[in-house]
Amino acid sequence: MAEEKKLFKVTIDNITVEVEPGTTILNAARMVGGEVAPPAMCYYSKLKGSGGKCRTCLVEVAAGSTADPRPMPKLVASCRTTVMDGMIVKNITSDRVHDARAGVVEFLLLNHPLDCPICDQAGECHLQDLSYEHGKEATRYEFGKRTFKKHDLGEFIQLHMTRCILCYRCVFTAEQLTNKRVHGVLDRGDHAEIATYIEKSLDNDFIGNVIDVCPVGALTDKTFRFKNRVWFTKPMDAHRDCPTCCGEVQLWMRGEEVFRVTARKDEWGEIKEASDGKTGWICNTCRFEKKDAKDWVIEHPTHVARHSVISANHYEKMVKPTETMPEVMNGRAPKLLMDIHSVSQVNKPTINLSQIEGPAHSDDFNKG
Amino acid sequence: MEALTNRSKAVDRRPMSVWEKAYLPEIAKGMGVTLKHFFKKKPTISFPEETRPFSPVFRGLQVLNRDEKGRERCTACGLCAVACPAEAITMEAAERKQEEQHLYREEKYAARYEINMLRCIFCGLCEEACPKDAIYLSETFTPANYKRESFIYSKQDLLIPDPVTEPELYKKALGDRAKKS
Numbered sequence: 263m264a265e266e267k268k269l270f271k272v273t274i275d276n277i278t279v280e281v282e283p284g285t286t287i288l289n290a291a292r293m294v295g296g297e298v299a300p301p302a303m304c305y306y307s308k309l310k311g312s313g314g315k316c317r318t319c320l321v322e323v324a325a326g327s328t329a330d331p332r333p334m335p336k337l338v339a340s341c342r343t344t345v346m347d348g349m350i351v352k353n354i355t356s357d358r359v360h361d362a363r364a365g366v367v368e369f370l371l372l373n374h375p376l377d378c379p380i381c382d383q384a385g386e387c388h389l390q391d392l393s394y395e396h397g398k399e400a401t402r403y404e405f406g407k408r409t410f411k412k413h414d415l416g417e418f419i420q421l422h423m424t425r426c427i428l429c430y431r432c433v434f435t436a437e438q439l440t441n442k443r444v445h446g447v448l449d450r451g452d453h454a455e456i457a458t459y460i461e462k463s464l465d466n467d468f469i470g471n472v473i474d475v476c477p478v479g480a481l482t483d484k485t486f487r488f489k490n491r492v493w494f495t496k497p498m499d500a501h502r503d504c505p506t507c508c509g510e511v512q513l514w515m516r517g518e519e520v521f522r523v524t525a526r527k528d529e530w531g532e533i534k535e536a537s538d539g540k541t542g543w544i545c546n547t548c549r550f551e552k553k554d555a556k557d558w559v560i561e562h563p564t565h566v567a568r569h570s571v572i573s574a575n576h577y578e579k580m581v582k583p584t585e586t587m588p589e590v591m592n593g594r595a596p597k598l599l600m601d602i603h604s605v606s607q608v609n610k611p612t613i614n615l616s617q618i619e620g621p622a623h624s625d626d627f628n629k630g
Numbered sequence: 631m632e633a634l635t636n637r638s639k640a641v642d643r644r645p646m647s648v649w650e651k652a653y654l655p656e657i658a659k660g661m662g663v664t665l666k667h668f669f670k671k672k673p674t675i676s677f678p679e680e681t682r683p684f685s686p687v688f689r690g691l692q693v694l695n696r697d698e699k700g701r702e703r704c705t706a707c708g709l710c711a712v713a714c715p716a717e718a719i720t721m722e723a724a725e726r727k728q729e730e731q732h733l734y735r736e737e738k739y740a741a742r743y744e745i746n747m748l749r750c751i752f753c754g755l756c757e758e759a760c761p762k763d764a765i766y767l768s769e770t771f772t773p774a775n776y777k778r779e780s781f782i783y784s785k786q787d788l789l790i791p792d793p794v795t796e797p798e799l800y801k802k803a804l805g806d807r808a809k810k811s
Contacts, residue, residue: 379707379761380738488723488738491708574712605782608720608742621725627741 270347274298274321275355287340287351288319292530299530300353301363301392303370303477304429305341308532308541312434313341316427317366318392322359325350337362360396367397373408373452374478375424383479385492385571388531389427410455415445417620418470418484418550423455426480432456432472439543440466456480467506470549474525474533485550486514486522487621495521496577497564502557507545508536512564513555519616520553529567553616684806689754689767692745692783693790693803697735700792703764706740710756710765718749719756735762740785747772747781769805 269280274291275298281290289307291299300321305313313319319341323334328348337358340351353359371393378384410423428447433456436443445458473481495514502509514522525544526534536542552558563580566573587596603611618626650656675682684690695703706723724741726734733739750772756765775781791799 377736379705379709380736384707488706488725490723491712493712494708571712600778602782605779606720606744607784608722608744615722622722622741623724623727624730624741627722627724 268347270345270349272345272347272349272351274351275353281345283344285345286313287321287323287338287343287345287349288313290345291321291340291351291353295529297354300340300359301388301395302341302530303388303392303427304431306431306434306475306532307530309431309434309475310438312429312431314339316370316429318363318370320359320362320366322352322356323349324352324356363396364398367393368401370427371397371401372403373424374427375407377425381422381425381479382482382487382492383425383476386531387479388477408452413457415458415481416465418546419473420482420484420487421456422480422482423457425478426456427478428454428456429477431475431477432481435472435475436466436469439468439471442466467545467547468543470546471525471533471543473549474527477531483522483524483549484620485553489521489615489618489622490516493571493574496575496580497566497572499526499561499564500558501561502548502552502559504545504548507548508538508540508542509544509548510536510542511544511548511558513558513560515555516616518555519614520555520558521616523549523552526564684769688769689752689757691747691768691770691772692750692756692788693766693768694743694785694788695764695766696790696793696800698793699732700794701733701735702739702789703735703762704740704743705736705738705762705764706743707761709759709761713755713759715753715755716749716751718746718751720744720746743785743788745783745788747783748778768803 267282270283270285271278271280272287272290274287274294277294277298279290279293281293288300288302288305300319302313302319303316305316305319317339319339320337321340322337323343325331325333326349327346329346331348340353370389374389378387378390381387384390407424413421413423415421430447433443433446436445445456447454448457449455470483473483476482492514495516498513498515500511500513502511510526512524512526513520514524523544525542528534534542563578565578587599603609613627615622615626697703706721708721711717711719711721720742721740721744722742723738726737726739752767754767757767772781790803793800
C-alpha cells in the first residue's frame with residue numbers, strides 16, 4: 263500500500279478542510295470559498311514570491327495547532343502563513359480582523375486619489391470592493407496626498423502612480439514572465455514608485471499582463487482609456503489562434519465593437535488557467551492590436567458574479583429582439599419612424615471609438 | 631361596505647317631493663351655487679406668465695453644472711447612466727487636452743452627453759448618483775413640443791450658463807433653491 267500523504271486539518275470560520283502541508287491559510291480558505299476567503303490586494307497565486315505586503319488578508323489564529331494550541335498573539339497575514347494540523351482560524355467571525363481590515367483600508371486610501379469617476383478600473387477594482395466592504399466613510403489624514411511626475415510607459419500602458427498601492431504584482435509579472443525587466447520600484451517609503459529606468463518603453467511581448475494583475479487603476483490599458491465604462495461593455499469569452507500565447511481571452515464588447523481585450527479572470531480576480539493547464543497570460547498582440555470582432559472566435563458571454571456592477575445589465579441572458587416593423591407593416595416602411603442617429607450625437611455610426619488608438623479627444627468627435 | 635372616510639355621501643334615491651317636482655326652485659338653488667363660485671378665489675393660474683411656487687423637492691429638467699471657474703464638472707463616469715431606471719442617459723467620454731484645461735474640470739470629460747426626455751421619468755436618481763455635483767434637476771418643466779426630435783437633449787441644451795461670462799443667466803438657471811453661499 264502506497265504511503266498516504268498526511269493531510270492537515272484546519273478549521274476556518276468553523277468550517278473544517280483538509281489541506282496538504284505547506285498550504286497557506288489564504289489558499290486553504292479559498293478552497294472553502296465564498297466569504298471565508300480573506301481579500302488579497304498583493305498576493306497573486308500565479309506569481310511566485312507575491313504577498314505579504316498589503317496586510318488586507320490578516321486573520322486571527324485562535325489555536326496554532328493540535329500540538330501547541332496556544333493562539334497566535336497578533337493577527338497574521340494569511341497569504342504568508344502556512345497551516346498546521348489542528349489550526350483554528352477566524353476570519354469573518356473575528357471582530358479583531360474586521361477592525362484591523364478597516365484600519366488597513368484606511369492606510370491604503372491615505373494616498374489614493376479616489377478618482378474613481380475618472381479611473382478606468384472602476385467597476386472591477388479590488389480596492390473599490392475592499393473599501394466598500396471594510397472601509398470607513400472618512401479619513402483622519404490631514405496632509406496632502408503624494409503626487410508624482412508623469413511617466414510615459416509607452417503607447418499601450420497608462421501609469422497613474424498616484425493610484426498605486428505598491429503591491430509589487432506588476433514587478434513580479436515583469437520579472438517572471440518577460441526575460442528583461444525594465445520597471446521596478448524605485449525609492450522608499452512615501453517616495454516609493456513603480457517606474458521604468460529612464461523612461462524606457464516596455465516593449466516585451468507579455469508586458470500587457472501587468473494591466474490584468476494590477477489590483478487598482480494604476481496600470482490601465484491605453485487603447486481602452488476613457489472609451490467606455492466597464493459596466494457598459496459586455497464581457498465575452500473568445501479565442502484565436504495565437505502563435506505566442508494561449509489566445510484565450512475575454513472581449514469587452516459593445517454591440518459588435520471590441521473595446522478591450524483582457525485575460526480571463528477567476529472568482530478571485532486572478533488570471534484563469536488556459537485549457538492547456540498553464541496560466542492564461544496573453545500577449546500584447548492579442549491584447550492591444552486585435553480590436554475587431556472578426557479576429558476572434560466568440561464563444562459565449564462570460565459569467566459575471568451577481569455582486570458585480572458589470573452584471574447590472576444582464577448581458578448573459580440578453581436576447582436581441584427581432585425587428586417587428588417589416589412584419590407588422592407588410593414590408594412597407596413606416597412613415598413616421600424616427601432614426602435616433604439623425605438626432606442623437608452619441609454612438610454615431612461614423613465614429614468608431616474602438617478603432618481610435620489612444621483615448622478619444624475633442625477633434626475625434628468634431629470631425630465626424 | 632363601510633366607508634373609509636365620513637366625507638362620502640350615499641346617493642339619495644327616494645322619490646322626489648312635490649317641491650322638487652316643481653323644478654324651478656331647485657334650478658334657482660343650483661344657479662345659486664354657480665353664482666357663489668363667481669366670487670370665490672380663482673384656483674387656476676395663467677401659466678406660463680404666472681408660475682406656482684415649487685416644492686423644495688420638485689424635480690424638473692436636468693442641468694449640467696459648472697464649477698465657480700466655469701469649467702464643466704461632469705467627468706462622464708457613467709454613474710447617472712447606470713442609475714437611470716429609464717435608460718435615458720447616454721454619454722461618450724474624451725481625454726482633456728492641455729489647452730482645454732479651462733473648459734473641463736478633470737482629465738476626462740463628457741464629449742457627448744444626452745438625455746432622452748421622452749424616456750426620462752424625472753426620478754432624480756441621476757442627481758443622487760452623481761459623485762461630482764454635475765447633474766441637478768432644476769425647477770423648470772421640459773418645454774412641450776410637437777416633434778419627438780426636440781426631446782433629445784444634448785450637452786449644449788443641458789449645460790448651465792457660464793458663471794464667469796454670463797453671471798445673470800447663470801443665477802437665473804440656478805433658481806431659488808441654490809445654496810446661499
